[in-house]
Amino acid sequence: MTATQAPAPPVDERIAQSRFLDRLVVRPEVGALLGALLVFAFFSVVTEQFLSLGGASTWLDDASLLGIMAVAVALLMIGGEFDLSAGVMTASTALVTALLATRAGWNVWLALLASLVFALAVGAFNGWLVMRTGLPSFIVTLGTFLALQGINLGVTRAITGSVQVSGMRRTDGYESAGGVFASTVDVGGQAFPASILWWVAVTALAAWVLVRTRFGNWIFAVGGSALSARAVGVPLARTKILLFMTTAFAAWLVGSMNILRFASVQANQGIGGEFQYIIAAVIGGCLLTGGFGSAVGAAIGALIFGMARQGIQYAQWNSDWFMLFLGIMLLSAVLVNNAFRRRAERVRR
Known part of the structure; x- marks a missing residue:
């Protein structure tokens, strides 16, 4: 008669090694990365200019300005809100920068500081x-969008007599400010805009x-469940x-990049x-319901935009x-995104 073998001790799930695929699917940006690779491969085959330095400079430049905004919007969406006034x-x-610099005679750097204060105030x-009214951010920022649109047109026309402000190149401080926000970097004889570096940063x-960071945890918390976040001490309003x-x-x-680049x-x-x-944030893995997403994914979503928009042009x-x-x-x-989220939830259980 053989002795009964003792059962193997249970494996602590906290130290168990997860499979590579399981670790991969919990990343919100995986779907966007696969999409970017497909778009890159497709236009690399069907067009000749796409892979050239000039082509890469063009679609990276296109993606960079969109990408900067998409990353910020992604953080807001992860926090459970929308901003329709961003555009x-x-x-x-x-x-604000252009009018203060060209009409009021301000130094460009002071005008940039004033426009920054204006943006942060809005x-x-x-x-x-x-937070004060409890209204959906969709409605609040739609109102801000309409108000800003009216202010832009009304004030600009009242001051300049048209809907355009120009003449930035003649202002004091334009060269130094342009060197920071609108310069180019030479790569193999091809000029790459500094906006790409700003986008990466x-x-x-x-x-x-x-x-x-703790603030990052707060973002996920308030986007996942505002009431639960408040209950555990997360400063919801802040x-x-x-x-x-x-x-x-x-x-x-x-x-600032646009006004200093195009003057x-x-x-x-x-x-x-x-x-x-x-759309770029959603392509990058953000859910419209909040609490899930990735800054890197939003940047990749913007990259898909840039590659597709310029790739279509190159393909004529x-x-x-x-x-x-x-x-x-x-x-x-x-x-x-929904499929990856469901898989990620199963992996985390």
Whole structure:
């Protein structure tokens, strides 16, 4: 008669080694990365210019300005809110800078500081009003969008007699400010805009904040369940207001790059961009319900935008097809994100 073998001790799930696939699917940006690789491979095959230095500079530049905004919008969406004024805000900040520099004679750096204060004030107001009234941020920021659009057109026309402000190159401080926000970097004889470096820096900073800091934990908490977050001591109002201010700061940064690069700004510039920022964030893995997403994923979503938009141009296709591409990418991203989220929830149990 053989002795009964003692049962093996249970494995502590906290130290158990998870499979590589399980670790992979919990990353929100995985779907966007696969999509970016497919888009890159496709246009690399069907066009000749896409892989050239000039081609890469073009689609990276296209993606960079969108990417800066998409990353900030992604943080806000993870926190459970939306900002429909983000697009028009890029024009508002550029107009404030341009009017102060060209009409009031301010140094460009002082004008940039004033437009930054303006942007942060609008962002703080959006966040405060959402928290104070309990209204959906969709409605609050839609109102801000309409108000800013009217202010942009009305004030610009009243001061300049048109809907455009130009003449930035003749202002004091333009060269030094342009060197920071609108310069280029030579790579193999090809000029790459500094906006690409800003995009990388903003993405890296946002990713670090989101996954390595207490504030990042607060963002996920307030987006997942505001009531539960408040119950465990998360400063709900402060977190959401700061998120709206972050989106406004990103709009100021993009607006500053635009006005210093092109030396002029249209009062109706940026309208419609808010939907592209949200789409890029969703393609990058953010859920519309909040509490789930990635800053890196939003940056990859913007990269897909840039590659597709310029790839269609290089392929000499009708640019109308880009909207079809956007619709397909958005629907695909929503389906993929839901599938990855369900898989991630099973892995974490």
